[in-house]
Each structure stands twice: as structure tokens, then as C-alpha cells.
Amino acid sequence: MRVTEGMRYSQVLANLANINTQHEEAAQEASTGVRVGKPSDDPIAAAQLARLSASSSQTKAQLSTIDTVRGDAELTESTLSDASDIFVRLKELALQGANGGLTAEDRSAMSVEVSGLKQALLSLSNTRGTRGYLYSGTDVSTPAFDSNGVFQGNDQTHVVAIGNSTPTAVSTSGSDAFVVAGGRNVFADLDSLATALASNDEAGIRGAVDTIDLSHNQLVNARAKAGLILSKLDASQTVLSSLDTQQQKTAQTAGAADPYEAYTRVTTLGQTLDRAIAVSKQILDLGSTNRF
Amino acid sequence: MSSLTQLLYTARDSLTAQSYGLNVTGQNITNVNTPGYVKRDPLLETRALGTATTGSVTVAGLSRATDIYIERRELSARGSAAAASEHDNQLASVEALFNDLGATGMGSALNNLFASFSGLATNPNDPTARSAVLSAAGAFADRSNAIAGSLSDTKNDLLKQAQATTEQINQKAASIAQLNRRILAAQAQGEDAADLKDQRNSLLLGLSELVDVRTIPDDKGSIIVQASGTSIVDGTDTRALSVDLAADGSLKINADNGSGGSTEVTQFLTGGKLAGIKETRDVDLFEVANRLDKLVFDVGNAVNAQHAAGFGQDGVSGRNLFDVGPTLSDAARTLRLGAAVAGNPAAVAAAGDVASLPGGSDNAVALANVFNTALPDGRTAAETYGDIVGDIGQRKSAVAQAVETQNAIKAQVQTMRESMSGVSLDEEMVSLTKYQRAYEAAGRVLSTVDQLMQTLINEIGK
Numbered sequence: 001m002r003v004t005e006g007m008r009y010s011q012v013l014a015n016l017a018n019i020n021t022q023h024e025e026a027a028q029e030a031s032t033g034v035r036v037g038k039p040s041d042d043p044i045a046a047a048q049l050a051r052l053s054a055s056s057s058q059t060k061a062q063l064s065t066i067d068t069v070r071g072d073a074e075l076t077e078s079t080l081s082d083a084s085d086i087f088v089r090l091k092e093l094a095l096q097g098a099n100g101g102l103t104a105e106d107r108s109a110m111s112v113e114v115s116g117l118k119q120a121l122l123s124l125s126n127t128r129g130t131r132g133y134l135y136s137g138t139d140v141s142t143p144a145f146d147s148n149g150v151f152q153g154n155d156q157t158h159v160v161a162i163g164n165s166t167p168t169a170v171s172t173s174g175s176d177a178f179v180v181a182g183g184r185n186v187f188a189d190l191d192s193l194a195t196a197l198a199s200n201d202e203a204g205i206r207g208a209v210d211t212i213d214l215s216h217n218q219l220v221n222a223r224a225k226a227g228l229i230l231s232k233l234d235a236s237q238t239v240l241s242s243l244d245t246q247q248q249k250t251a252q253t254a255g256a257a258d259p260y261e262a263y264t265r266v267t268t269l270g271q272t273l274d275r276a277i278a279v280s281k282q283i284l285d286l287g288s289t290n291r292f
Numbered sequence: 293m294s295s296l297t298q299l300l301y302t303a304r305d306s307l308t309a310q311s312y313g314l315n316v317t318g319q320n321i322t323n324v325n326t327p328g329y330v331k332r333d334p335l336l337e338t339r340a341l342g343t344a345t346t347g348s349v350t351v352a353g354l355s356r357a358t359d360i361y362i363e364r365r366e367l368s369a370r371g372s373a374a375a376a377s378e379h380d381n382q383l384a385s386v387e388a389l390f391n392d393l394g395a396t397g398m399g400s401a402l403n404n405l406f407a408s409f410s411g412l413a414t415n416p417n418d419p420t421a422r423s424a425v426l427s428a429a430g431a432f433a434d435r436s437n438a439i440a441g442s443l444s445d446t447k448n449d450l451l452k453q454a455q456a457t458t459e460q461i462n463q464k465a466a467s468i469a470q471l472n473r474r475i476l477a478a479q480a481q482g483e484d485a486a487d488l489k490d491q492r493n494s495l496l497l498g499l500s501e502l503v504d505v506r507t508i509p510d511d512k513g514s515i516i517v518q519a520s521g522t523s524i525v526d527g528t529d530t531r532a533l534s535v536d537l538a539a540d541g542s543l544k545i546n547a548d549n550g551s552g553g554s555t556e557v558t559q560f561l562t563g564g565k566l567a568g569i570k571e572t573r574d575v576d577l578f579e580v581a582n583r584l585d586k587l588v589f590d591v592g593n594a595v596n597a598q599h600a601a602g603f604g605q606d607g608v609s610g611r612n613l614f615d616v617g618p619t620l621s622d623a624a625r626t627l628r629l630g631a632a633v634a635g636n637p638a639a640v641a642a643a644g645d646v647a648s649l650p651g652g653s654d655n656a657v658a659l660a661n662v663f664n665t666a667l668p669d670g671r672t673a674a675e676t677y678g679d680i681v682g683d684i685g686q687r688k689s690a691v692a693q694a695v696e697t698q699n700a701i702k703a704q705v706q707t708m709r710e711s712m713s714g715v716s717l718d719e720e721m722v723s724l725t726k727y728q729r730a731y732e733a734a735g736r737v738l739s740t741v742d743q744l745m746q747t748l749i750n751e752i753g754k
Contacts, residue, residue: 004331004714005324007707014703038391039685040692047682050392050399054674057403058663061410068414131415132651138643140417140651156648161410161660167653255393 012280019276023269030262036255045254052254056247059240065160066237069170072129073230076172079124079134080223083177086117086124087186087216090193094212097197097205104200111197118190122149125178131158135174144174149187151179162236170229177222186215296748298346299741305348306734309336312351313727317720324715328494330356331715332486353484357713360509362705363493367500367507369705371563373698374501378568380695383576383688385446389439390580390684399677401435402591404428406663406673412642413656417605422637426629429595429613433627436588440624443581450573451535454543457502457566458533464499465517465524465532468492472514473528479513489513503533504563521560522547533557542574576687580680582620587676589623590667592616596630598662602641602655604633611639 029035039046093110096102125135125145132140136153144153153174159167179185189211196204316334323329332354339348392399408428412421471492478485496517499505508516510527517525524531524547531548538544538558545561546554561567596612603609611632617623633639644654666672671679 002711002714002716002719004710004716006710006714009325010703010706010710034393037393038688039387039393039681040688041685043682043685043689046393046685047678050397050681051674051678053392053399054403054663054677057400057407058410061407061660064407065410065414068411132417136651138416138648138651138653154647156652158651159653159657160413161657167657 008283008286012283015276016273016280019269019273023266023273026262026266026269029257030259030266033257033259033262034255035257035262048254049251052247052251056244056251059244059247062162063237063240063244065162066233066240068130069158069160070230070233072131072134073170073226073233075127075129076134077223077226077230079127080172080177080219080226083121083124083186084216084219084223086121087212087219090114090117090190091209091212091216093197094193094205094209097193098202098209100202107197107200107205111194114190114194114197118149118187118194121186121190122147125149125174133174135172135177137171137173137175145178145187149179149185149191151175162233162240168232168236170233172222172226172229176225177219180218184211184215184218186219189215296741296745300738302346302348303734303738303741305339305350306737307731309334309349309351310727310731310734312336314724314731316354317723317727320715321717321720321724323490324717324720326490326494328492328497329490329715330358330486330493330713332356354486356484356486356489359709359712360507362709362712363496364507366702366705366709367496367505368563369698369702370497370500371504371567373695373702374565375504375563375567375571376691376694376698378565379571379576380568380688380691382446382450382568382572383684383691386443386572386576386580387684387688389442390681392681397681398432398435398439399674399681401428401432402673402677405432405595406660409656409660409662412640413653413660416642416653416656417651419637422605422640422642425613425640426633426635426637430629430634433614433629436584436624436627440581440584440588440622443577443584444625447573447577447581450569450577451537451543454535454566454569454573457564457569458535458545461499461502461519461524461566462530462532464495464502465519465530468495468499468515468517468525469528469530471495472525475513476528485513500564502564503566504561519564520545520547520557520562520566522555522557542578543570545570580684581624583676583680583683585620585623586669587624587667587673587680588627589616589620590669590676591662591673592623592627594662594665594667594673595659598655598659599641601644602658603643603646603649603652604636604639604641605643605650606638607646607649608639609641611641613640 028037036042036045036049093114097107097110122145126143127134133142133144133153135144136142138156138158139153142152144151146152151174155173155175157169157173158171159169162168173180175181176183178187189208193205193208193212195201196208313334313336316332320331334354335352336349337352339346339350341348388394388396390397405428408421408425412425415421471488475485475488475492478488492515496505496507499517499519503519506518508518510516514527515525516523516527520533522531522533524533529550531550534546534548534554536544536546543558544556545558545566547557549555558570561570592614593616596614596616599613600610604611612630613633615626615628615630617626642656643649643652644658645652648654663674664672667676669676
């Protein structure tokens with residue numbers, strides 16, 4: 001085969017361009033740590049990364065949801081705990097008030113404390129969270145109870161998107177906790193005790209001990225349900241955090257470069273490029289007219 | 293028996309012939325880097341004068357080292373490589389529109405839209421959360437519009453590029469026809485027309501990068517040039533190619549039929565930049581735009597259906613979050629934030645029923661779950677978008693592979709042509725020396741004859 005100057009130049013150019021391109025790609029991969037920088041680098045991985053990005057976004061949104069609603073759930077559990085504590089004190093007062101040795105003045109003074117505790121309970125039942133009144137159901141702009149303890153909210157549940165498809169309830173019904181039909185109206189029970197104490201009605205006070213117990217149990221049950229919501233959030237957060245970590249690992253595996261392999265490749269290609277330049281010089285020197 | 297005078301003539305012929313050889317060698321050296329130049333060899337032959345033997349030499353012309361089959365293969369290979377290269381370049385810009393890895397795709401806009409529904413569910417009564425939904429929905433519509441608009445702009449640009457390319461093809465065809473005319477005239481006068489043929493060669497090489505080219509030489513030195521299945525040059529005549537749009541919006545390549553009309557030759561287009569443009573525009577862009585339209589149409593309608601089922605804070609239901617066109621066509625480019633909700637965060641339907649207002653979140657959760665629900669094609673929005681990204685990557689990757697293959701084939705054929713027709717400076721340096729020495733020797737013959745004749749004249753004069 002005849003070898004011409006054109007062939008020499010073309011060969012040198014093609015070889016250098018080819019190695020330069022490979023070296024540039026390898027250097028890019030090694031310096032960024034990214035193997036898949038565009039869909040054509042690895043179409044299957046790119047499609048996987050796009051889907052993974054969607055799943056990861058959803059996971060992060062759900063984790064954010066948990067973080068946001070957790071505050072209200074904790075506040076609910078905390079206020080119900082405080083309400084429960086109020087009833088512990090109310091029971092103490094009821095038992096003391098039922099003591100036959102007390103005077104009417106003593107009971108009147110206790111009645112004042114009970115009235116104070118009612119105000120505290122009303123205040124707790126109208127606690128505001130990040131999305132509004134905690135115990136108003138979804139009528140979050142309206143206080144759950146008026147000054148007489150009459151429920152003003154609704155029985156709708158606040159649900160959020162956690163998990164794939166089932167809406168998760170994260171609110172506690174104020175009506176269930178404080179004034180449930182068929183259960184106890186804790187404000188009424190508290191009022192009965194206050195009235196009995198104020199009127200020095202020993203029988204009424206004794207009767208109130210039992211109703212205070214029942215109201216207390218109702219609040220304890222509501223607190224337990226609020227605790228279950230928190231537990232559910234904790235469990236979901238654990239699962240989603242683990243899923244988030246796994247998704248990040250998968251994304252890294254699919255799209256990241258192996259640093260050792262990338263560095264080795266860029267070094268090898270750098271050496272190849274040096275050799276190619278040296279050989280190219282020799283090839284081009286072959287065509288030199290100085291030899292004649 | 294030859295006389296001294298005859299020997300003088302022989303030396304003169306030799307000087308002329310070696311000088312011609314030096315001239316041709318000089319031409320080869322001069323054009324060592326000229327595209328389309330074909331190495332020339334001087335054709336020297338013994339001069340025959342009647343029946344006498346003179347041993348003289350004459351210049352019979354020059355030969356060009358060509359092979360029509362290799363030249364055809366090179367034209368074909370260049371056409372295929374140019375088509376693949378153009379296809380690859382154009383697809384790179386399409387790929388960039390869907391490169392979420394480089395933060396230019398619409399994946400994040402899609403993800404943010406659904407994340408905003410989750411955010412809304414956490415606090416439906418929060419104006420900020422409601423505004424965030426409108427903002428994310430607007431961003432999704434904007435991104436859809438931008439990508440679809442870019443695809444549409446690219447289609448329009450490619451139409452203009454195709455038209456500009458056919459103009460270049462027609463100009464080159466006219467130049468080739470002009471050269472055919474000059475070559476015919478030169479050869480009719482007994483000239484070799486090598487320079488003109490080289491110029492025509494160079495034009496053919498350029499033409500082959502614009503459109504598939506096949507040449508058919510005739511015995512008078514002219515050539516027929518066929519492109520896209522039609523003879524765009526036939527001797528000294530040309531037929532112009534033109535581009536317009538077919539009824540379906542695809543590129544339509546026409547060729548003048550010589551009688552004032554035109555004939556469609558689109559289906560015969562196989563190579564060159566024009567083929568790469570057509571492939572990108574009418575296959576890739578068409579399919580990608582359709583898939584994007586379908587995704588946006590399905591997502592928009594699925595979100596709308598769920599949104600319309602819910603209630604805004606004003607107790608109104610039945611409002612769409614997006615304005616989606618009635619058909620798939622152009623859905624991505626025309627998607628807008630719904631007129632009934634734009635600028636009105638309270639209209640975002642987070643509640644599933646009126647009784648749950650203002651903090652009801654059932655519908656917001658249902659909206660977030662649209663993300664996990666299969667669209668009419670049986671795939672979720674994220675899966676479908678991933679499919680589109682993968683498809684574009686696959687197309688670009690396959691074309692990049694084709695570019696490598698076609699360039700390798702082109703390089704191989706060019707090597708064959710270069711080996712046959714290219715200039716080797718080594719050879720030319722040898723030729724230079726060969727003709728120089730022969731010229732010097734002929735000069736010595738002339739000098740010797742001169743001395744002999746001088747001797748003869750001097751002796752006779754004594």
C-alpha cells in the first residue's frame with residue numbers, strides 16, 4: 001500500500017483526537033465523581049436515576065410532613081397529659097372535699113381552685129398548634145370549646161400523605177377527648193364538683209369522685225390514642241429514613257463513578273496520550289523533506 | 293543511422309519531456325494538502341517519426357490516479373458519516389432539554405408539584421402552603437412550555453437548516469455542471485482538464501456531506517450526479533432540490549422535474565447533512581414531542597380530575613388546577629395554570645368535602661397520591677418521565693455509536709483513496725531527482741553534440 005502525506009496526517013489527527021476525547025471524558029469523570037452526566041452516558045441508569053429522583057423526592061416530602069405534623073402531635077399528647085394531671089388534682093380535691101371534717105369555708109376555697117382548674121383545662125383544650133386549634137378537627141380557625149366548654153369544632157380528621165396510598169390520620173378529636181357523646185363531658189363533671197364544693201354538698205362531692213375518675217380515664221384514653229399517632233409517625237420516620245438512605249445509595253451506585261477506576265483510567269490515558277504524541281512526531285518526521 | 297543533428301533534436305525532446313516531468317512533480321508537491329487533488333503522473337512515450345528509429349521522447353499527457361469505485365465508496369461513506377454526525381449534533385440539544393442530571397430537565401418540576409401537595413396536606417389552612425402549590429404547578433407548566441417550545445423551535449430551525457442545505461446543494465450542483473461544461477470543452481480541444489476535474493472532485497466531496505451522492509461518468513469527461521434518487525446534475529443540466537412541509541408537518545424533499553413542476557424524492561434521501569436533519573426532525577423530535585405531550589396531558593388531566601373533586605376554602609369545587617388543551621397535540625406547550633385558581637391560593641382544593649373546611653386535607657393527600665397512580669398508559673408519571681429520559685439517552689447513545697462506526701468506515705475508504713490518489717512526498721522527491729538527473733544528462737548530450745559539431749566545423753575549415 002502506498003503511504004502518502006495525507007494518510008500520515010489523517011492517521012495522526014484521528015488517533016490524537018480519539019485519545020484526547022477519551023482522556024477528556026475520563027478526566028471529567030474522575031474530577032466530578034459522576035459517571036452518568038447526561039442520559040446518553042448510560043440510558044438505563046439515567047432512566048433509573050430519573051425514577052429514583054421522583055421516589056426520593058416523595059420520600060423527602062413525606063419525611064418533611066412527619067417533621068411538620070410531629071410538633072402538633074407532640075403538643076396534643078402533652079396537653080392531654082396536662083389535662084390528665086388536672087384530673088389527678090381534681091380527684092384529690094374531690095376526695096378531700098368528701099371528708100366530713102371539712103367546713104363549708106374549706107369546701108368553698110376548694111371550689112375556687114376547681115374553677116381555676118377548669119379555666120386551665122379550657123385553655124389546654126383550646127391549645128393552638130402550627131395549623132390552628134388542635135382539638136377543633138378540621139375547623140382549625142375556631143376555638144374547640146367556648147368558655148362554657150361547649151364543643152365548637154368538628155369531628156373531621158386531619159390526614160396527611162405518608163406511605164404510598166393510605167391517608168394517615170394525625171389529629172385527635174377534641175370531642176372524643178373532652179365531651180364525647182356516650183362518654184363523659186369533662187367540663188360538666190368538673191362543674192358538678194365545683195358546684196358541690198361551693199354548696200357544701202357532701203353527697204354531691206362523693207358522687208363527683210366517680211365521675212371525675214371516668215373523665216380522667218377518658219382523657220387518659222385520648223392521650224393513649226395521641227401517643228399511638230406519635231408512635232406511628234416514629235415508625236414511619238424510621239422506615240422512610242432508611243428508604244431515603246437506600247435511595248441515595250442506589251442513586252450513587254447508578255450514577256457515580258468508581259473513584260479508583262476513574263483515576264486509574266485518566267492516568268493510563270494520560271500516559272497513552274504522551275506516547276501517542278511521541279509516536280505522532282516520529283510519523284510526521286518520516287515525511288520530512290530534510291531527509292533528501 | 294542518426295545524425296548529430298538528429299541527436300540534437302533528441303536531446304531537445306528529452307529536455308522538454310524531463311522539464312514536463314519536473315513540472316508535474318512540482319504540481320503534485322504543491323497540491324500535497326489540496327482536498328480533491330488527484331496525484332498526476334506524466335505520460336512519456338517514445339516519439340515515432342515514420343519508420344525511422346530516433347529514440348526520441350515525447351509527452352503524451354498525464355494520468356490521474358483515480359478509481360471510480362473507490363471514489364463512489366468515499367462519497368457514500370462521507371454522506372453516511374455526515375448524516376450520523378448531524379443527527380448526533382442535533383440530538384445533543386434535545387438531550388440537554390431532558391438532562392435532569394444537569395438540572396435542565398422537568399423531573400424536578402414534576403417532583404416539586406407532587407411534593408407541594410404533600411406540603412399542603414400538612415397544613416391546608418396555611419396560605420403559604422396553598423401558594424406553594426400554585427407556584428409548583430406554575431413552574432411545572434412553565435417547564436413543560438419551555439421544553440416543548442424548545443422542541444418546536446428546534447423543529448423550525450431544522451426546517452430552515454434543511455432549506456439552507458438544499459440551497460448549498462443546488463449551488464454546488466450548478467458549479468459541477470459548469471465544470472462539466474468546461475471539461476467537455478477542454479477535452480474537445482485535446483487538453484487533459486486535470487485541474488478542472490480536481491475542482492469537480494473537491495465539489496463532489498463537499499456535496500457528499502450535504503446529501504447522498506452517486507456519480508456516473510460518461511466517456512467524454514462529464515459526469516451525472518445523483519442525489520436523493522434523482523439526477524441533480526446531468527452533464528451541463530441541473531435539477532434543483534427544494535424543501536417544504538408535507539401535510540403531516542414532516543420535511544418534504546422535491547426535485548425539479550425539468551418541465552416546471554417538481555417530484556417528491558423524500559423517500560430516496562439516505563445520506564448527508566440533509567438526511568441527518570430530516571431524521572432528527574421527523575423521527576426523534578416528533579416522537580419525543582409526542583411523548584412529552586402525552587405525559588403532560590395525562591398528568592394535567594389526572595391532577596385536574598382530583599382537584600375538581602375537592603373544595604377550595606370558599607367551599608367551591610369543580611375547579612381545575614391546570615388549563616389543559618382538549619387534545620394531546622401541543623399539550624405540553626400550551627399547559628397553563630388554571631384560570632380559576634391562578635392568583636387565588638384559597639381556590640386550591642385541599643379539602644375533600646365542605647364540612648371539613650378550612651383545614652380538611654383529604655383531597656390534598658389524594659392529589660399527592662396521583663403521583664403513585666398509573667396514568668392511562670399504565671405507568672405512573674415518574675415512570676413515564678424516566679422512560680422518556682431513557683429513550684432520549686438511548687437514541688443519542690445509538691447515534692453516537694453510529695457516528696463512530698461511520699467515521700471509521702469513512703476513514704477506511706479515505707485511506708484507500710488517499711493510498712491511490714494522494715501525493716507522497718517521498719515519491720515526489722524521488723521523481724524530482726529522477727527528472728532533474730535526466731534533464732542534466734540531456735543537457736550533457738546537447739553539450740557533447742555541440743562540441744562534436746564544433747570540432748567537425750573546425751576540422752572542415754582547416
